[in-house]
Amino acid sequence: MKIAELGADGTEQAYDAMRQLRPHLTSAGFVRLVNEVQRPQGYRLVASWDALSGRVVAAAGFRVQHMLAHGPVLQVDDLSTIPAARGQGHASRLLAWLEREARFLGCAQLHLTAGTHRYDAHRLYLRHGFAIRSFQLSRQL
Template sequence: MKPIVKIMRSDSEILSTFSTFKQLRPHLTEDKFIRKIRRLQDNYGFNLVAVIENDEVNAAAGYRIAESLAWGNYFYVDDLITDEKSRRKGYAKVLWDWLISQAKENDCEQFHLDSGVHRHDAHRFYLKGGLDITCHHFQMSL
């Protein structure tokens, strides 16, 4: 069976992505995951997608389309992760190509994501995928 990208809408579909997201976001808890995704969807236009093959989630992403003075209409990838057991099998490329096509279909002027400084394999993938490092992101825990 060929991998497909699917928009995850139902509670069971959303929950099926949890173990993959947990690898990127270890602070997440399963009991609050669906509620958190629903809040993001309702308040921020968050979309959750996954690469599915043989009824298994192999990669997942969360994204939103927004507008700002700095970037105009832009596509922002909040989360992008390939399941540990599915890495180096082309699933990230399937998801990446789908995300880029969605940005273009939605007339986005730019495509953005932030990535932790320690994620060197991801950085190589993003650079190979056509992204440039254009800024530093600063934060403060409160």
């Protein structure tokens, strides 16, 4: 299982995994949004490849944020695995990679947001030592 960061020229490789989480995005729209809007704001992508097919089957999008409450934190915006590859350790290895990167970057914490309906993701994150410490509230405008 290969884990590596994707540069701008590799963004499209993460689309199949990310569309599981962000189905409203087309492939071209995903690449454009990531490369033209999010990367300039510090967004990065890391991926996990299936050893047999050589395809990216899981990906995580993240950035470093500096917060008054916590100092620098590595914020995971997106973490997704294609259904056929779930339960094979891809997300766990991505989380381990993200933790190492957070430590390397001097982050005090690793944060992620998961929709309230994503129970399987909650179980995964709790197994990996995450704790529910607050609610993220939103309001549609």
